[in-house]
Amino acid sequence: MTYIVKPQFHHPSLSTNKLGFTRRDYEGRVSTLCAGCGHDSISAAIVQACFEIDLEPHRLAKLSGIGCSSKTPDYFLSASHGFNTVHGRMPSVLTGANLANRELIYLGVSGDGDSASIGLGQFAHAMRRGVNMAYIVENNGVYGLTKGQFSATADKGSKSKKGVVNSDSGIDLVALALQLGATFVGRSFSGDKEQLVPLIKAALTHKGAAFIDVLSPCVAFNNHKGSTKSFDWVREHNEAVNRLDVILGRAPVTASYEPGSLVEVAQHDGSVLLLRKVAQDYDATDRVKAMAYLQDRQAVGEIVTGLLYVDPDAEDLHDALNTVNRPLNALSDAELTPGSAALAKINAALR
Amino acid sequence: MEPTNTEAPEYFHKVVDCQWACPAHTPVPEYIRLIAQGRHADAYMVNWKSNVFPGILGRTCDRPCEPACRRGRVEDEPVAICRLKRVAADNKGDVKARMPAPAANKIGKKVACIGAGPASMTVARDLAPLGYHVVVYDADAKSGGMIRSQIPRFRLPESVIDEEMGFITDLGLEMRLGERIDSLGALLKEDYDAIFVGTGAPRGRDLDVPGRQEAAANIHIGIDWLSSVSFGHIDSIGKRVIVLGGGNTAMDCCRTSRRLGGEEVKVVVRSGFEEMKASPWEKEDAMHEGIPILNFLVPKAFTHEGGKLTGVVFEKVAPVFDDKGRRSLKPTGEPDQHIECDDVLVAIGQENSFPWIERDIGLSFDEWGMPVVDLITFQSTNEKVFFGGDAAFGPKNIIWAVAHGHDAAVSIDHYCRGTDVRLRPPPGVLVSSQKMGIHEWSYDNDISNDDRQIVPQLPTAVALADVKAEVELGFDAALALAETRRCLNCDVQTVFATPLCIECDACVDICPTDCITFTVNGEEDELRPRLKAPALNLTQDLYISGTLPTGRVLVKDEDVCLHCGLCAERCPTGAWDMQKFVIEMTHAGGAK
Numbered sequence: 025m026t027y028i029v030k031p032q033f034h035h036p037s038l039s040t041n042k043l044g045f046t047r048r049d050y051e052g053r054v055s056t057l058c059a060g061c062g063h064d065s066i067s068a069a070i071v072q073a074c075f076e077i078d079l080e081p082h083r084l085a086k087l088s089g090i091g092c093s094s095k096t097p098d099y100f101l102s103a104s105h106g107f108n109t110v111h112g113r114m115p116s117v118l119t120g121a122n123l124a125n126r127e128l129i130y131l132g133v134s135g136d137g138d139s140a141s142i143g144l145g146q147f148a149h150a151m152r153r154g155v156n157m158a159y160i161v162e163n164n165g166v167y168g169l170t171k172g173q174f175s176a177t178a179d180k181g182s183k184s185k186k187g188v189v190n191s192d193s194g195i196d197l198v199a200l201a202l203q204l205g206a207t208f209v210g211r212s213f214s215g216d217k218e219q220l221v222p223l224i225k226a227a228l229t230h231k232g233a234a235f236i237d238v239l240s241p242c243v244a245f246n247n248h249k250g251s252t253k254s255f256d257w258v259r260e261h262n263e264a265v266n267r268l269d270v271i272l273g274r275a276p277v278t279a280s281y282e283p284g285s286l287v288e289v290a291q292h293d294g295s296v297l298l299l300r301k302v303a304q305d306y307d308a309t310d311r312v313k314a315m316a317y318l319q320d321r322q323a324v325g326e327i328v329t330g331l332l333y334v335d336p337d338a339e340d341l342h343d344a345l346n347t348v349n350r351p352l353n354a355l356s357d358a359e360l361t362p363g364s365a366a367l368a369k370i371n372a373a374l375r
Numbered sequence: 376m377e378p379t380n381t382e383a384p385e386y387f388h389k390v391v392d393c394q395w396a397c398p399a400h401t402p403v404p405e406y407i408r409l410i411a412q413g414r415h416a417d418a419y420m421v422n423w424k425s426n427v428f429p430g431i432l433g434r435t436c437d438r439p440c441e442p443a444c445r446r447g448r449v450e451d452e453p454v455a456i457c458r459l460k461r462v463a464a465d466n467k468g469d470v471k472a473r474m475p476a477p478a479a480n481k482i483g484k485k486v487a488c489i490g491a492g493p494a495s496m497t498v499a500r501d502l503a504p505l506g507y508h509v510v511v512y513d514a515d516a517k518s519g520g521m522i523r524s525q526i527p528r529f530r531l532p533e534s535v536i537d538e539e540m541g542f543i544t545d546l547g548l549e550m551r552l553g554e555r556i557d558s559l560g561a562l563l564k565e566d567y568d569a570i571f572v573g574t575g576a577p578r579g580r581d582l583d584v585p586g587r588q589e590a591a592a593n594i595h596i597g598i599d600w601l602s603s604v605s606f607g608h609i610d611s612i613g614k615r616v617i618v619l620g621g622g623n624t625a626m627d628c629c630r631t632s633r634r635l636g637g638e639e640v641k642v643v644v645r646s647g648f649e650e651m652k653a654s655p656w657e658k659e660d661a662m663h664e665g666i667p668i669l670n671f672l673v674p675k676a677f678t679h680e681g682g683k684l685t686g687v688v689f690e691k692v693a694p695v696f697d698d699k700g701r702r703s704l705k706p707t708g709e710p711d712q713h714i715e716c717d718d719v720l721v722a723i724g725q726e727n728s729f730p731w732i733e734r735d736i737g738l739s740f741d742e743w744g745m746p747v748v749d750l751i752t753f754q755s756t757n758e759k760v761f762f763g764g765d766a767a768f769g770p771k772n773i774i775w776a777v778a779h780g781h782d783a784a785v786s787i788d789h790y791c792r793g794t795d796v797r798l799r800p801p802p803g804v805l806v807s808s809q810k811m812g813i814h815e816w817s818y819d820n821d822i823s824n825d826d827r828q829i830v831p832q833l834p835t836a837v838a839l840a841d842v843k844a845e846v847e848l849g850f851d852a853a854l855a856l857a858e859t860r861r862c863l864n865c866d867v868q869t870v871f872a873t874p875l876c877i878e879c880d881a882c883v884d885i886c887p888t889d890c891i892t893f894t895v896n897g898e899e900d901e902l903r904p905r906l907k908a909p910a911l912n913l914t915q916d917l918y919i920s921g922t923l924p925t926g927r928v929l930v931k932d933e934d935v936c937l938h939c940g941l942c943a944e945r946c947p948t949g950a951w952d953m954q955k956f957v958i959e960m961t962h963a964g965g966a967k
Binding site: 026027028029030031032033034035036037038048055058059060061062064065067068214215217241243244247255256259 | 448449450814820821822824877878879880881883884885887888889890908909911924925935937939941944945946947948
């Protein structure tokens with residue numbers, strides 16, 4: 025843990041985005057996590073992604089549950105809205121916030137304990153309802169705050185730091201999210217920002233439930249031989265299916281690509297996802313094939329990463345519920361209390 | 376690129392920009408930390424060992440360290456290193472007991488130092504404790520050379536000179552003051568084992584334009600005039616004064632004039648304001664005292680009436696650039712400008728002058744009349760004679776004279792002992808971890824955001840009333856402490872251990888100035904622009920690790936590293952460590 029404030033001096037060539045902010049303006053307080061924690065790299069990736077999409081900090085709400093990962097919203101975007109909720113209950117609180125004010129951009133930050141154990145039900149329902157959010161799980165396969173017990177995402181057969189072999193099956197949140205109807209599913213690694221930053225940018229601009237599982241080694245309790253969430257293991261078994269570039273506002277595509285190797289996916293907000301294929305036969309717009317592919321590769325011990333599935337025409341919970349277009353706090357008294365005649369009409373309809 | 380060899384002393388030395396830029400390589404961050412701790416005497420001794428005249432330099436140094444200071448690359452202004460040195464000197468108390476004792480045993484070697492200025496006195500300081508019998512000659516009645524004669528008292532009180540010259544004369548020198556050497560040949564015939572010439576650049580350049588002879592009574596050579604003021608021979612000047620020249624001597628002349636009755640004092644310079652040789656702060660001080668600086672005016676003639684100076688005629692010029700970007704000054708064709716005045720001070724440069732050195736004693740001179748002197752040993756073509764300071768390579772400044780003195784003393788020591796004059800003793804180097812606890816360091820790594828502190832000054836009216844009243848009052852304790860906290864402790868190095876790194880990126884994420892990149896190796900030209908922040912300051916090195924397990928290397932751009940230690944605090948494996956790099960130049964005989 026570091027006690028001093030990160031110095032405000034920055035590199036003289038540090039650039040600004042369209043809003044005139046530097047990347048440093050998207051930072052938060054100094055992290056109190058263990059030195060070397062993968063979660064800090066994910067925070068840095070979120071900072072970078074928000075800077076790159078010219079996000080106005082006051083338009084983002086960051087919500088989290090309990091755990092090492094759920095502490096991290098304090099370490100980025102100090103100028104954004106934040107809510108540190110009850111353990112495993114981030115999805116409910118976020119769903120409520122989203123229904124009340126649909127104009128904010130929602131970022132849910134959770135961990136493998138928060139989402140795969142105590143909050144598994146909450147996670148499932150946020151995904152199946154299509155709450156418009158970016159849901160990031162910082163997945164280290166271990167309960168760090170309670171000193172290293174296996175979490176629900178630890179792989180069967182992997183070893184704890186003390187040498188205990190895990191006898192329970194691991195929960196694969198990516199497989200669950202696909203099965204539950206998430207309309208954007210990705211997996212990445214805290215040690216690969218080139219892959220992670222575009223995924224976060226795409227998730228934040230995606231309309232619908234966007235889920236990213238980020239493998240994030242716990243250097244204190246889960247970075248040893250026998251762990252399947254260590255830096256070494258993930259690097260050795262990481263198989264990216266594609267590389268993603270996010271093009272904002274229909275900027276012309278300048279890079280040249282091999283014919284057939286590039287897939288363009290246009291999102292609702294005008295952004296374009298450029299997918300450079302790494303695995304030639306992988307189609308990120310086919311949910312069923314994606315699920316089958318993931319199962320196949322997992323069986324041979326590969327960790328498949330990249331943008332695994334996207335439905336660019338997804339609808340979200342507001343569409344399903346046909347809610348009012350404006351945030352509730354922007355509705356006037358006249359709209360909120362339409363009067364006794366309107367009540368009488370409703371009552372009549374229910375008779 | 377090859378992995379960086381941090382074993383070579385130059386690598387980390389270059390990172391300590393101030394120390395590297397200092398000709399005497401004073402360990403700046405080290406003494407600034409001592410000042411912060413209130414250990415002024417210790418800070419003074421660190422200075423004294425390397426630059427010999429901390430009190431004098433703390434007021435007058437040309438401060439090559441400050442433009443080099445890393446702080447100046449991350450914000451507007453560097454640390455006020457020079458004025459902190461003065462804080463150490465002003466608050467040191469009595470340090471006599473800490474000075475070396477005169478040598479108990481003489482080694483039977485006799486060295487003459489000609490001139491009692493900074494170069495000679497440094498040679499004497501280094502050699503006397505080793506047992507040399509050092510004889511110092513000077514034409515003036517007091518030691519100090521140009522320090523005493525040319526620097527005005529309002530910048531440097533005489534007590535400071537007396538004390539610091541005294542520390543050296545107390546080492547058992549034979550001071551033969553008031554004794555001018557008129558023949559080097561004659562001196563060579565005496566029983567000296569070696570002779571050091573530190574006679575400076577004593578001749579002020581004159582301006583030979585029409586009217587010079589006729590108006591001679593009111594036209595003065597700047598350095599001679601300053602010296603006459605210094606020794607009390609002159610105590611007044613006309614109401615309207617023109618100072619010709621744009622160097623630091625010109626600034627001293629105009630400010631002295633303001634104190635001796637000059638009411639309308641103007642500095643007139645041939646070049647533009649930016650190209651003037653005077654240090655920016657000296658120009659500021661002059662303008663602060665109500666002295667205008669007029670540029671692009673070339674003196675053409677002195678006007679006079681009845682044998683009395685009436686003014687100076689100037690031709691107006693403008694800079695013109697040729698195809699190669701070289702600048703020259705061309706007349707604009709506008710009418711000449713006449714500026715009336717009662718006195719003129721000519722401060723357009725200084726020259727060496729060696730009429731007292733015979734040309735048949737085996738000592739060669741070059742086509743410009745300068746002695747041929749070896750750049751490393753400071754030895755002339757007469758192996759017994761060594762040069763240093765302005766006498767060696769023309770006018771520079773005090774800190775260069777000190778550096779020359781140290782080097783010449785090493786050579787003289789070798790020469791007298793019959794060892795190779797070219798031998799240079801290696802510097803003393805020590806690198807040690809500053810880790811005190813998990814996230815605790817022996818130095819203050821919490822970077823201060825303060826702006827540079829301003830040195831309090833006497834009110835101008837009071838200052839102008841007395842030519843001996845020191846204008847700068849020096850930092851008080853609170854200002855000094857605030858200023859010390861601006862130092863980035865660049866001598867506390869970021870040291871990387873390749874085998875320990877797990878490539879978790881923690882250091883990359885926390886670094887406030889984006890110095891750190893993990894990437895595939897490449898050639899320097901190709902590597903520099905593609906780092907996390909492009910490394911475009913080519914004077915600053917890249918620190919390259921060995922190849923890491925992913926096949927990448929660590930590249931750290933030293934340029935704007937704050938030495939805040941956050942990389943080391945966030946490193947889970949201790950691959951980064953903050954280690955203090957101490958480098959001390961070894962003086963003659965390994966002298967302390």
